[in-house]
């Protein structure tokens with residue numbers, strides 16, 4: 001599948017994924033909050049933190065704080081490279 005990956009805020013090509021690791025105790029996956037270009041990353045990351053803090057979890061579920069990952073087409077979510085220097 002070949003679909004354009006664009007920033008949620010401005011429709012430029014997305015370079016980053018803002019996502020938090022979610023688990024129900026058995027499976028783990030990344031819950032995506034935003035795809036972002038570099039220019040919008042700080043704003044999208046701030047929004048993701050607000051959304052994550054409001055998220056209600058079922059018993060047994062865990063949701064980590066949002067992280068910034070470098071987008072890489074074709075790479076599975078849990079193998080994306082984290083960019084901790086951008087998580088500000």
Ligand SMILES: [Zn+2]
Pocket residue numbers: 007008009010011012036037038039040041
């Ligand atoms: Zn943007």
